[in-house]
Amino acid sequence: HATYGKLARTCHTLSRKALEEQLAAMPVAWSAAAPDILRLEARGDLADALALFDKIAVDSANRWDIHGTRARIHLALGQTGPAIEYARRAVSADPSRTEPHNILVKALLSRGNHEEALVEIDGLLSRAPDDAAQHYVRGKVLLALSRLPEAREAFDLACTLSPVMIEAMLLRREVDRCMGNSRRQVGEQGPITFDIPASLSELRDDLINGRTNDVIAGLSQARYADDPDAQLVLARMLVVDRQLERAIEIYDRIAQLADPHRHTALVGKASAFLDSGKLESALALFELLCNEKPNDGDASEGRARALEQAGRTGEAAAEYRRFVALATSRSDVRVRAAQLWLERH
Numbered sequence: 479h480a481t482y483g484k485l486a487r488t489c490h491t492l493s494r495k496a497l498e499e500q501l502a503a504m505p506v507a508w509s510a511a512a513p514d515i516l517r518l519e520a521r522g523d524l525a526d527a528l529a530l531f532d533k534i535a536v537d538s539a540n541r542w543d544i545h546g547t548r549a550r551i552h553l554a555l556g557q558t559g560p561a562i563e564y565a566r567r568a569v570s571a572d573p574s575r576t577e578p579h580n581i582l583v584k585a586l587l588s589r590g591n592h593e594e595a596l597v598e599i600d601g602l603l604s605r606a607p608d609d610a611a612q613h614y615v616r617g618k619v620l621l622a623l624s625r626l627p628e629a630r631e632a633f634d635l636a637c638t639l640s641p642v643m644i645e646a647m648l649l650r651r652e653v654d655r656c657m658g659n660s661r662r663q664v665g666e667q668g669p670i671t672f673d674i675p676a677s678l679s680e681l682r683d684d685l686i687n688g689r690t691n692d693v694i695a696g697l698s699q700a701r702y703a704d705d706p707d708a709q710l711v712l713a714r715m716l717v718v719d720r721q722l723e724r725a726i727e728i729y730d731r732i733a734q735l736a737d738p739h740r741h742t743a744l745v746g747k748a749s750a751f752l753d754s755g756k757l758e759s760a761l762a763l764f765e766l767l768c769n770e771k772p773n774d775g776d777a778s779e780g781r782a783r784a785l786e787q788a789g790r791t792g793e794a795a796a797e798y799r800r801f802v803a804l805a806t807s808r809s810d811v812r813v814r815a816a817q818l819w820l821e822r823h
Contacts, residue, residue, distance in 0.1 A: 542572035610640035
């Protein structure tokens with residue numbers, strides 16, 4: 479009996495193991511697999527996340543979110559070929575979704591397929607002409623294609639739509655410099671160089687290429703904690719990344735220092751209030767800053783935007799006119815945006 483019992487238990491164990499293997503081999507629906515895949519992706523276990531795609535049921539094969547997620551993971555691994563393949567599948571499954579188009583553009587750019595990337599970006603902008611990030615990417619593609627005037631225009635649009643987009647400002651300035659060199663030396667394009675503060679030299683490429691998450695991670699290191707210039711850049715990048723509460727915390731800390739850092743931080747804080755929908759707080763702070771420094775264009779332009787959002791059009795127009803009068807450069811994109819607003823109102 480003891481031998482029989484042992485044999486029965488062994489058979490039961492083997493049967494259970496075989497059953498578990500069969501269950502593991504069975505296809506699963508995307509809804510069941512997605513949480514595990516996304517959790518692995520968030521942890522950085524990208525290879526393990528990709529392996530789970532092989533278990534997804536065939537009837538889920540034409541879903542844009544499956545292909546889009548797989549494309550995103552391939553791209554994160556630097557596998558641009560598969561990233562392009564699955565991004566195209568996602569676009570084919572649902573052309574209205576923006577994320578697969580964005581992944582496709584990034585993958586094409588990584589492979590140097592600039593002409594194809596430009597076609598994709600133009601398609602995105604036809605549906606969302608006010609997307610500052612896409613105008614910025616379009617500018618980078620045009621710059622890579624040496625189409626400098628068009629690149630300059632794209633960066634200009636990006637800055638108009640998002641005045642805090644530091645990377646677009648940097649590239650626009652360098653295109654201007656390059657075009658100036660070309661005019662002085664006909665037929666010879668000047669080298670493209672970038673003026674980055676010495677304290678941020680290690681983050682130069684990330685800043686210029688708009689790798690917002692990498693810039694935030696870099697500037698969040700302890701060695702930058704006591705560098706007010708670096709902290710102000712970090713706060714602005716957090717605003718770009720819509721981490722507004724964290725940006726406001728940094729602005730509050732820098733505002734404890736002496737000017738000019740205090741004033742710059744308070745202008746940034748007021749702008750972050752405006753972006754987060756705290757209109758009354760933004761307007762009150764801009765009012766204070768304009769009273770403290772009546773000739774500060776940044777505070778004036780911020781107050782005008784706050785008044786505009788509050789529906790106080792007459793006061794906004796008066797403040798925009800004051801901002802234009804204060805501006806030292808009529809080529810400043812914010813001045814041109816203010817002038818355009820005044821023409822329309």
